[in-house]
Each structure stands twice: as C-alpha cells, then as structure tokens.
Amino acid sequence: MSTDSSGLPPAAPSRRRFVTGLAVGGLAAGMGLWRLPALAASGTPRPLQTLSGTDFDLSIGGSMVDFTGRARPAVTVNGTLPAPLLRWREGDTVTVRVANRLRNAYSSIHWHGILLPANMDGVPGLSFDGIAPGETFTYKFQLQQSGTYWYHSHSMFQEQAGLYGPIIVEPRAPAPYHYDREHVVLLSDWTDMDPGALFRRMKKNASYDNYYQRTVGDFVRDARRDGLSATVQDRRMWGQMRMTPSDISDINGHTYTFLMNGTAPAGNWTGLFKPGEKILLRFINGSAMTYFDVRIPGLKMTVVAADGQYIHPVTVDEFRIAVAETFDVLVEPAGADAFAIFAQDMGRTGYARGTLAVRQGLQPPVPPLDPRPLLTMDDMGHGGMGHGGMDHGGMNHGAMDHSSMGHGSTSQAGTDHAAMGHAGHDMQAMDHSAGGMQQHPASETGNPLVDMQAMSLAPKLDDPGMGLRDNGRTVLTYGAMKSLFDDPDGREPGREVELHLTGHMEKFAWSFDGQKFADVEPLRLNYGERMRIVLVNDTMMGHPIHLHGMWSDLEDENGNFHLRKHTVDIPPGTKRSYRVRADALGRWAFHCHLLYHMEAGMMREVRVEE
Numbered sequence: 283m284s285t286d287s288s289g290l291p292p293a294a295p296s297r298r299r300f301v302t303g304l305a306v307g308g309l310a311a312g313m314g315l316w317r318l319p320a321l322a323a324s325g326t327p328r329p330l331q332t333l334s335g336t337d338f339d340l341s342i343g344g345s346m347v348d349f350t351g352r353a354r355p356a357v358t359v360n361g362t363l364p365a366p367l368l369r370w371r372e373g374d375t376v377t378v379r380v381a382n383r384l385r386n387a388y389s390s391i392h393w394h395g396i397l398l399p400a401n402m403d404g405v406p407g408l409s410f411d412g413i414a415p416g417e418t419f420t421y422k423f424q425l426q427q428s429g430t431y432w433y434h435s436h437s438m439f440q441e442q443a444g445l446y447g448p449i450i451v452e453p454r455a456p457a458p459y460h461y462d463r464e465h466v467v468l469l470s471d472w473t474d475m476d477p478g479a480l481f482r483r484m485k486k487n488a489s490y491d492n493y494y495q496r497t498v499g500d501f502v503r504d505a506r507r508d509g510l511s512a513t514v515q516d517r518r519m520w521g522q523m524r525m526t527p528s529d530i531s532d533i534n535g536h537t538y539t540f541l542m543n544g545t546a547p548a549g550n551w552t553g554l555f556k557p558g559e560k561i562l563l564r565f566i567n568g569s570a571m572t573y574f575d576v577r578i579p580g581l582k583m584t585v586v587a588a589d590g591q592y593i594h595p596v597t598v599d600e601f602r603i604a605v606a607e608t609f610d611v612l613v614e615p616a617g618a619d620a621f622a623i624f625a626q627d628m629g630r631t632g633y634a635r636g637t638l639a640v641r642q643g644l645q646p647p648v649p650p651l652d653p654r655p656l657l658t659m660d661d662m663g664h665g666g667m668g669h670g671g672m673d674h675g676g677m678n679h680g681a682m683d684h685s686s687m688g689h690g691s692t693s694q695a696g697t698d699h700a701a702m703g704h705a706g707h708d709m710q711a712m713d714h715s716a717g718g719m720q721q722h723p724a725s726e727t728g729n730p731l732v733d734m735q736a737m738s739l740a741p742k743l744d745d746p747g748m749g750l751r752d753n754g755r756t757v758l759t760y761g762a763m764k765s766l767f768d769d770p771d772g773r774e775p776g777r778e779v780e781l782h783l784t785g786h787m788e789k790f791a792w793s794f795d796g797q798k799f800a801d802v803e804p805l806r807l808n809y810g811e812r813m814r815i816v817l818v819n820d821t822m823m824g825h826p827i828h829l830h831g832m833w834s835d836l837e838d839e840n841g842n843f844h845l846r847k848h849t850v851d852i853p854p855g856t857k858r859s860y861r862v863r864a865d866a867l868g869r870w871a872f873h874c875h876l877l878y879h880m881e882a883g884m885m886r887e888v889r890v891e892e
C-alpha cells in the first residue's frame with residue numbers, strides 16, 4: 283500500500299486501512315466515523331480532550347474524519363482532531379513521549395512559541411531526524427513562560443492534515459486580570475484534498491481558488507467614478523503585475539472548510555457561560571494558510587495577551603489573527619442567552635463559527651460575510667503610483683537597474699541602513715518620487731523567482747489591514763497592543779539584518795531575498811547578542827514570520843521595544859522590524875507560517891553560535 287508525501291493514508295482507503303485508523307484512537311473505537319460535524323447540525327460537539335500534568339503520551343496516527351459529508355483521512359494525535367489540549371505549568375519540567383504510528387511517514391511535533399533547547403524543538407533536519415514510523419521520541423524541557431500556545435507537526439503537510447493542538451501554560455504568579463471561566467477557540471482550515479496534491483495544484487495553477495476576476499461592469503463603474511484614463515492606467519498596472527486586485531489568499535473557502543475547535547460551521551461548537559461571568563477566550567490560529575477576522579457581535583472583546591505574553595488591555599470589536607498567532611480575550615456576555623463567535627477568512631470566502639451560550643443547542647444569527655476587499659496599490663508598497671509622474675516602465679523590474687543604486691548587499695549587517703536610521707521608521711514620510719525608494723538585495727535583481735519589488739513601504743502598525751479599514755468597528759492593530767513589561771533585554775541592537783519576503787505568484791515560488799531555503803547558507807547569530815531583524819515585504823501577500831527558539835520583540839515606528847511576539851505578521855506594503863536576543867544556542871527554523879509558502883522555500887536556518 284502506498285502513502286504519499288504527506289504521510290496520509292491513500293485517498294480511497296481500503297477497509298483494512300480504515301480499521302487501522304480507527305484503532306489508533308480510543309474515542310474513535312466503535313463509533314464508525316468518530317465525528318460527523320458537518321452532518322450534525324444541531325448535535326453537541328465533543329469538548330477538546332484535555333491532558334494535564336508533567337508526563338504525557340501522545341500517539342500520532344491516521345484516522346478517518348468527516349467535515350463535508352465525505353469520509354477523509356486525517357493525521358491525528360490520540361485519535362482526535364485537533365490534538366489534545368495540553369495543560370502545563372510554568373516552571374515544571376514536562377516529558378512528552380510521542381509515538382509515530384503512521385505506517386510509512388516520518389513525523390514530528392514542534393511546540394510553537396515555547397522556549398526550549400534546540401534538540402527539543404521538533405524540526406526534522408534541524409532539531410533532530412524526525413520520528414520514524416513505529417518509533418517513539420521523548421521530548422523533555424522546562425517551561426520558562428506561561429500563556430496560550432499550540433503545537434503542530436513540522437513534517438511535510440501533516441499540519442494541514444490535522445496534526446495541531448492547543449497548549450496552555452499556567453502561570454506561577456496570578457494573571458493580571460480576573461476571569462471566571464475559560465475556553466480555547468482554535469481556528470483551522472480543513473481540506474478534503476490530499477495536502478500534497480493541493481500543493482502540486484498551487485504549483486501548477488496558483489490562482490485556482492481565485493474566481494474573482496473583475497468584470498466589465500466593474501470597469502464601467504470605476505471609469506465613471508475615477509475617469510477613463512485613470513481606470514485604464516490602473517488596469518494596465520495590475521496587468522503588468524500579473525495579478526488581480528482580489529487575489530487576497532492563495533487558497534480559500536472554495537477549497538477549505540473552516541473549523542472552530544475541530545467543528546465545521548454547521549456543527550456550531552458551543553462554549554458555555556453563566557450570566558455575569560467573565561470569560562477568557564484563548565484564540566489560536568492553527569490554520570495552514572488562513573488569516574481570520576474574528577468578532578462576537580454584541581460583545582466587546584478586551585485583548586489581554588498576544589502570543590502568550592501579557593499586553594496592556596485593549597478593547598476592540600474585531601481582530602485579525604494571522605496564522606500561528608494567539609490572542610487571549612476577555613468577554614462579559616450580557617443581555618442575551620447566546621452570542622455568535624464569527625471568524626470570516628480574510629478573502630471573505632467562508633467562515634468558522636461557534637457560539638457562547640448559557641446552554642447547548644442555541645443558534646444565534648450568523649452575520650453575512652463582509653464585502654470582498656480589493657488590494658490597492660498602496661497595499662503593495664506602490665503608494666501613489668497611479669497619480670504621480672512615475673514612469674510605470676519602472677515596474678518591469680528586470681528593467682530596473684538596482685545594482686547601479688549601490689545597494690548590492692542589503693541582507694548583510696548594514697552600512698546602507700545607517701543612513702536610513704534604523705528599522706525604517708522614517709519610511710512613512712518617505713516619498714519614492716523624492717528618491718526614498720526601498721532598496722533591494724542584489725539577489726532579487728533579474729531573479730526569475732521574484733515578480734515584484736515594493737518601492738514605498740512603512741511599518742503601518744496602526745493600519746487594521748485590507749478589508750478592515752473604516753468598517754465601522756474598532757479593529758485591533760499591532761500598534762494598539764503594547765507589552766505589559768519593558769524591553770526584557772534592554773540593550774540597543776548591536777547589528778541589523780534586513781531580509782526581503784519575495785515571491786512569484788504564477789510560479790507559486792516563495793523565498794527570502796529571492797533565495798530558496800535549499801539554496802542558502804544559514805543566517806548566523808552570535809550567542810548572546812541583541813540584534814535587529816528588518817523584514818521588507820516585496821510581495822502582494824501577508825506573511826506571518828516565525829522565528830523558533832527566541833522571542834521576536836516587535837519595535838514601534840521609532841525603533842523602540844513595543845510588543846513581544848513569536849510570530850510577526852508582515853502585510854503587503856509593509857516593512858517591520860523586531861529585536862532578537864540570541865540566547866539559544868543551536869539550529870533554529872525561521873520561516874513564513876503559511877504552510878505552502880514555507881514548503882515552497884520561504885524559510886531560513888538561523889544558527890546561534892558561540
């Protein structure tokens with residue numbers, strides 16, 4: 283029997299395989315399919331399986347699941363999707379024995395955002411060899427932090443196939459806020475397709491899920507509003523960029539079923555409350571590819587932690603959560619028996635939803651999807667280009683001679699940057715027509731894997747992001763979140779490294795500085811140093827960038843410590859910087875957390891050396 287690269291059982295499992303999958307999970311045994319969320323419109327979803335203590339046994343295996351009316355193979359832990367909620371305690375040393383019961387595929391578990399020794403980080407090829415079929419690997423590390431985190435496979439596409447679960451690390455000292463009850467809200471994207479086949483589809487036709495080519499009617503309307511020549515100009519620019527302004531995400535609701543705690547929208551995952559209670563919701567985006575915009579109509583949400591770390595409380599109506607981020611949110615339900623937790627995808631093609639209610643079975647109204655957002659030139663770091671006297675020929679990037687600009691090596695610690703101040707905080711005032719254009723590494727020039735370079739960029743920390751601006755709601759931004767503590771390191775960065783997020787949409791090629799993971803040397807950090815990483819987005823998509831092993835301390839627009847994170851979203855048209863203390867020796871992964879972008883090459887090894 284064959285398995286594909288993702289480690290999944292074959293698409294049409296034999297009865298034998300089916301039974302093998304079921305035998306893995308205790309809860310699955312005897313149930314036929316262990317869950318029918320898509321079919322169980324008013325059923326009661328099973329709560330997350332919770333394991334707590336210091337000693338754990340996890341078993342990775344294949345199970346059949348049904349989110350769409352069809353039984354499909356998934357990769358699960360202890361037979362469940364999501365994987366069990368692990369409850370740890372700050373200061374404890376935990377031991378986790380992970381058995382790989384997949385027949386033909388190596389596996390792994392990475393503890394996202396958890397500080398630990400490099401050989402416990404679970405990245406095959408960097409931390410260890412991976413866990414061979416039939417083998418057990420024992421993870422052991424001491425917890426130096428508290429908060430909401432998650433774990434997932436770092437092997438091929440197993441994360442997309444279901445291998446992800448929540449982690450709560452309880453703090454030793456009481457939290458700086460009070461709550462009466464808590465619920466984990468883990469968002470994810472499920473596909474009935476084999477994830478390996480989905481990746482191959484992206485390589486073959488990257489715009490497969492993008493049905494929204496603009497129509498003649500749109501053209502006439504725009505021409506009436508903006509004038510014919512401006513409209514023609516705008517269309518020509520988009521044509522040159524080989525993209526339509528509605529390309530928001532690579533894969534969307536046409537392929538995905540969005541899940542909340544492993545339950546499809548029809549299943550309506552429900553978390554209970556009693557009137558008068560303060561509820562802590564621990565949101566985790568465990569998706570492979572999906573940004574979610576989350577709100578609870580009728581309730582304000584007070585965000586008290588980001589990526590597990592306390593922030594000054596900030597009250598909002600809505601937040602965007604990038605892949606791999608976590609937000610802890612306080613709500614006080616009042617005035618109704620039930621509230622919808624509504625999480626639409628950024629491209630407005632679908633949603634995950636659940637309910638906060640005083641009892642099971644209530645179905646508050648689900649709001650309609652917002653209008654589909656359109657990318658603007660400003661979203662892509664080409665602000666103002668339709669209006670100024672800029673020669674659009676400059677957008678044929680191959681024609682632009684960057685080497686003559688004398689900025690051949692911006693990815694090295696930078697002499698170039700001294701002149702710019704640090705971290706691009708002067709960028710907002712920069713006008714590319716006045717000679718303030720973004721510089722680019724030489725490796726991008728004439729590179730067939732790079733289809734675009736941004737010219738006018740800013741951190742945009744106070745920008746809610748495309749599709750969320752001026753929507754009448756108060757929307758969370760990075761600018762509005764500030765760590766509850768001062769810079770834990772305190773030193774100014776002694777060095778700066780700038781990396782560009784690069785890609786080619788049609789080829790579905792993704793990289794740093796136009797160079798794929800397989801082709802480049804590690805980024806070397808000196809043990810103990812405080813350094814700055816500057817990320818420049820040269821693509822039309824957001825990329826949630828995750829550095830393993832060390833915190834990413836996001837800087838504000840003046841280059842000061844602002845917000846401690848493990849995953850920093852870099853929307854199109856932005857340039858953002860963060861500080862890193864290289865206090866963890868060894869080999870670490872540094873990558874875009876969009877699974878297929880990482881797999882396509884948007885990844886580097888970071889090596890911390892004495």
Ligand SMILES: [Cu+2]
Nearest residue numbers: 825874876879
């Ligand atoms: Cu990416």
